[in-house]
Amino acid sequence: DVKVTQSSRYLVKRTGEKVFLECVQDMDHENMFWYRQDPGLGLRLIYFSYDVKMKEKGDIPEGYSVSREKKERFSLILESASTNQTSMYLCASSFKYRYSNQPQHFGDGTRLSIL
């Protein structure tokens, strides 16, 4: 079974801190994604990566950056945390080949609170 592991289930940080959220997948997937999920707004894409060291902005990249130094690991960085970044963060991965009939696989999420 595909396993997408997010480093923390719950995290509490202070305003202005630099925050790192880590995600690791074990299925050799090319694509990795970071979303945030907020009530009433659904899942919104922050960044995604289709290969090592490659990244593209999603719909809401402001205040975030990402790092993908190894294929299995995709990190989300909050450069200077603010209270409006309190949210549930979800990591996902998938194969690059579009017609492989393989779905996106998600981690269990990190609930981040910024105080």
Added chain:
Amino acid sequence: KQEVTQIPAALSVPEGENLVLNCSFTDSAIYNLQWFRQDPGKGLTSLLLIQSSQREQTSGRLNASLDKSSGRSTLYIAASQPGDSATYLCAVSPSGTYKYIFGTGTRLKVLA
């Protein structure tokens, strides 16, 4: 810009009922459509994936259909059980991108 809508936002049914969840999208140029289940406080679990060339997919009591030209998909759940209680989300992958665009989900409660 692709938009995905799910109606209703919430649904409550007695156990044993057959039910249909709806998903609509505004742009028919998609690679595929996925249905997910999300339990409270958890990540998403993929239920069914339909490629753009397919009309439907089935897994156990679940059947998903896709009508690309009209921008609609339905998830049919047969003989619902309390364990089916969860939020169900659909997501489309627009052509020319690796992204997925999600609907806001339907929160389903199956009463014993």
